[in-house]
Amino acid sequence: MEVLPHFSHVHPLVFNDGRSHESEEVYCCACGELVSGPRFSCVDCGFHLDKNCAEAPVEMNHPFHRQHNLKLMTSSPYVEGNTICNFCNNRCEKFVYHCSCNLDFHIKCAFLSYKFLVKDSRELVLQDKPISSECHSQELNRVLCFACQKSLLGSDYISPDSGFYLHKKCSDLPLEISHLSHRHHSLLLQFNSDHLPCKICFEIQLHRGLVYCCSICKFVLHIECVSPPPIIEDPSTHEHPFTRCLRELSFNCDVCGTLGNYVSYNCSTCSLMVHKKCISLPRFIKSLWHDHPISHKYFVVDNECTTHDCPVCHEEVNMACGSYNCSKCKFIIHVNCALQDAQWYFKISKDDFDKLLNAMLEVGTMNPIFSVRNMIKVGEKMINMEIEHFSHQHNLLLSDEVKERRYCDGCSQLILTSFYCCLECDFFLHKSCAELPRKKQIRGIFHQDPFVLTPNCIFICSVCHVLSSGFAYKCEVYLCKDHTCVRCAEFAFSCTSGGHQHLLLFYRRSLGGYCNACGLSTGTHSVYRCKACNFNVHYECVTSLPQTTWHKSDRHCLILTYHEDNDYSQYHYCDVCEKERSPNTWFYHCPICDNSAHASCVSRRDRFLKRGRKIRESDHPHTLMFVEKVYDYPECHKCGHRCMDLALECLDAECKYIIHWKCSTTFQLLQNGIIDTVALTVN
Structure with missing residues (x-):
C-alpha cells in the first residue's frame, strides 16, 4: 500500500487506483474537480487529491515567470481572501500557485500554461486542428486569445482540451x-x-x-x-503619413506633449514626432471642461490663451507641444487630461465643430429673460428699475432695502443684496438671478445641448444632489432627467473662500485627505483644493453652505465662521444639538448672542426649499404650503409624530391638515427617482 505524506494534510494519504466500483463521488481538495482516476486519500477526514495534484511540486520554476519560483499554497495568500487566476481569470478557491509579484494560478492552470510552453507548437496544432472563427462568430464575440488577449474573430484559432483558446499565429510565437x-x-x-x-x-x-x-x-x-506598422495614414487627424522609427530615442510627443523614449512615428513634411497611439486622437471634441467645442493644435502662441494652467490637473501646459484649445475663449487644456475619461468628451467632425461653436456663441449672447418696463440713469449706467420676468405674472421692482428674512424664489438663498420684488405677492429674486440667461451650457454635467431655465419647481440637483426649489436648469432631451440648481450652474474652476488665504482650484476627483469645512474624508469626491497648502473643501461644502443664514434657535442672522478663536474646550459645543463641536471645522455663529452651531445642524438638507412656496399633493384636495413651526409642533397626520422640522400645511383654515415634508408623496417620489421635478403652485 503506497502512502504519501503531504504538506497540506496532517495525516498520511493512501493511494487509490480509482478502479473500485464505489458509487460515492469524491472531489479533489486541490483543484476542486471530480476525481475519476488514481488519487491519494485520507478516508477518515474525507480528504482527497487526484494523483497529478498530489505530486505537484511545492515550488515551480515557471518559464513564463523566470524572476521567482511559484509556491504552492492551500488557500488564498491575501488577507481579503479574493484571489484571481492570471491564466483563466476565475477565482481561486482551492490550492493556488503564488508569487510575491501578485501572480496567482489555479494548480491546474499552472500546469496548462507550463505545458503550452514546453510543448512543440507544431505538435499542438497537429493535435488540435485550427478552427475558422467564421464558423462560430457569435460564440467568439467575447472570447480572447490566451497569449495576446485579442479577439479570436477574424483569425484561425486552436482550443486544446485544456479549455483555453489560442490564435494559430500565437502558437508560433518565439520565446x-x-x-x-x-x-x-x-x-x-x-x-x-x-x-x-x-x-x-x-x-x-x-x-x-x-x-x-x-x-x-x-x-x-x-x-x-512587436511589429508595429511601418507607415500609418489617418487623413481625419493629419494630412500626411507618419513613418515608424524603431530607435531608443527620447522625444516630446507633438500631439500630447508628454515624453516618449522608444518607438516614434514621424511626419517629415511637418517635422513632427508622435506616439503611435496619438496619431488617431480626435482633432475636434466637445469636452466637459469647456462650454465651447475645442480643437487640437500642435502649438499655441501667447495671444491664443489667457492662462497656461490646465483646468483638470492645474499644471502648466507646454504651449510648444500639442494641446486642445478654444480660440474664442483663449482656453487651453492638456490632451491627456481632456481625454482622461471617455465620459468627459465626445469626438466631433469639422462641420459639427463649426455648427456647435456658432450655436454656443449665440447662447452666450442671448439677452436676459425679462423685458424692461422702467429704467433710470445713474451716472453713465442705466439701471432697470421695473421688469417683467418670465417666471412671474406681475411686474417686479428693484430694491436695495434688505429688512426682513427674505429668500430668493430663484436660488432659495437669503437675500442680502439688490433684489427684485413683487408688490402684489410674496415673490423675490436676486438681481443676479433675474438676469440669468434662458439657456446655459452646464459644466458640471456633460451634455451636448445647453440646459433651459425652468421656474417654479422642486427638483434634486444632478450635480450637488441637494433638494431645491425655485429655478432649475433642465435638459430638454427626451427621457433625460438631469437638472441643476442655479448655484451649480455657476460652476467655476477656481474660487476664493473666507476660510483660506489662497485661491482654491477645482479637482474632479480628490487626491485624498479631509475636508477642512466639515472634517469628513474627501474620498474620491470633487473638491476645491489649495495647490500650495494641504487645504481641501468638498464641492458641496463650497456651493451649499451660505455665508449668512437664519435658524429658529436664534433671532439674529448666523454667519459662517471658519476658525474658532476661543481656545477653551467648554465653549466648543453646538447650541442646536448640544453636542461637542470641533474647533477646526466651519460652523455658524451669532456674534450678538455668542451662539455657535454645527454647519450641518443649521444648514440642513432641506435648506434650499423655500418656506412659503405652495404645492399640490395627489392624496389631499387642498393646496399645501411649506412651513417650519417654531413654537407649536402639531402632530403629523401621516406618522403621528410632531412636526418639528419642515412640514406641509394645508391653507384651508378649517382643514388643519399638516404632514412632515418627508412623509409627503412628493418627497417619496422625488427621493426614489420616480419623478424628476414637481411644479410649484404659483397663486
Whole structure:
C-alpha cells in the first residue's frame, strides 16, 4: 500500500487506483474537480487529491515567470481572501500557485500554461486542428486569445482540451526575441506580473495574457506591438503619413506633449514626432471642461490663451507641444487630461465643430429673460428699475432695502443684496438671478445641448444632489432627467473662500485627505483644493453652505465662521444639538448672542426649499404650503409624530391638515427617482 505524506494534510494519504466500483463521488481538495482516476486519500477526514495534484511540486520554476519560483499554497495568500487566476481569470478557491509579484494560478492552470510552453507548437496544432472563427462568430464575440488577449474573430484559432483558446499565429510565437527599440537585452515571453505599460502603445494589459519583457530594464512590449506598422495614414487627424522609427530615442510627443523614449512615428513634411497611439486622437471634441467645442493644435502662441494652467490637473501646459484649445475663449487644456475619461468628451467632425461653436456663441449672447418696463440713469449706467420676468405674472421692482428674512424664489438663498420684488405677492429674486440667461451650457454635467431655465419647481440637483426649489436648469432631451440648481450652474474652476488665504482650484476627483469645512474624508469626491497648502473643501461644502443664514434657535442672522478663536474646550459645543463641536471645522455663529452651531445642524438638507412656496399633493384636495413651526409642533397626520422640522400645511383654515415634508408623496417620489421635478403652485 503506497502512502504519501503531504504538506497540506496532517495525516498520511493512501493511494487509490480509482478502479473500485464505489458509487460515492469524491472531489479533489486541490483543484476542486471530480476525481475519476488514481488519487491519494485520507478516508477518515474525507480528504482527497487526484494523483497529478498530489505530486505537484511545492515550488515551480515557471518559464513564463523566470524572476521567482511559484509556491504552492492551500488557500488564498491575501488577507481579503479574493484571489484571481492570471491564466483563466476565475477565482481561486482551492490550492493556488503564488508569487510575491501578485501572480496567482489555479494548480491546474499552472500546469496548462507550463505545458503550452514546453510543448512543440507544431505538435499542438497537429493535435488540435485550427478552427475558422467564421464558423462560430457569435460564440467568439467575447472570447480572447490566451497569449495576446485579442479577439479570436477574424483569425484561425486552436482550443486544446485544456479549455483555453489560442490564435494559430500565437502558437508560433518565439520565446525570446531581439528588438530594435531595446538593444541592451533580449525580450522574453512572460506574464506581465508588474502590470507595466507597453513602451509603444502605452496601454496596460490587465491581469491575463503574455508580453515580451526585459525584467532587468522593466521594458515591456505587447505581442501585437512587436511589429508595429511601418507607415500609418489617418487623413481625419493629419494630412500626411507618419513613418515608424524603431530607435531608443527620447522625444516630446507633438500631439500630447508628454515624453516618449522608444518607438516614434514621424511626419517629415511637418517635422513632427508622435506616439503611435496619438496619431488617431480626435482633432475636434466637445469636452466637459469647456462650454465651447475645442480643437487640437500642435502649438499655441501667447495671444491664443489667457492662462497656461490646465483646468483638470492645474499644471502648466507646454504651449510648444500639442494641446486642445478654444480660440474664442483663449482656453487651453492638456490632451491627456481632456481625454482622461471617455465620459468627459465626445469626438466631433469639422462641420459639427463649426455648427456647435456658432450655436454656443449665440447662447452666450442671448439677452436676459425679462423685458424692461422702467429704467433710470445713474451716472453713465442705466439701471432697470421695473421688469417683467418670465417666471412671474406681475411686474417686479428693484430694491436695495434688505429688512426682513427674505429668500430668493430663484436660488432659495437669503437675500442680502439688490433684489427684485413683487408688490402684489410674496415673490423675490436676486438681481443676479433675474438676469440669468434662458439657456446655459452646464459644466458640471456633460451634455451636448445647453440646459433651459425652468421656474417654479422642486427638483434634486444632478450635480450637488441637494433638494431645491425655485429655478432649475433642465435638459430638454427626451427621457433625460438631469437638472441643476442655479448655484451649480455657476460652476467655476477656481474660487476664493473666507476660510483660506489662497485661491482654491477645482479637482474632479480628490487626491485624498479631509475636508477642512466639515472634517469628513474627501474620498474620491470633487473638491476645491489649495495647490500650495494641504487645504481641501468638498464641492458641496463650497456651493451649499451660505455665508449668512437664519435658524429658529436664534433671532439674529448666523454667519459662517471658519476658525474658532476661543481656545477653551467648554465653549466648543453646538447650541442646536448640544453636542461637542470641533474647533477646526466651519460652523455658524451669532456674534450678538455668542451662539455657535454645527454647519450641518443649521444648514440642513432641506435648506434650499423655500418656506412659503405652495404645492399640490395627489392624496389631499387642498393646496399645501411649506412651513417650519417654531413654537407649536402639531402632530403629523401621516406618522403621528410632531412636526418639528419642515412640514406641509394645508391653507384651508378649517382643514388643519399638516404632514412632515418627508412623509409627503412628493418627497417619496422625488427621493426614489420616480419623478424628476414637481411644479410649484404659483397663486
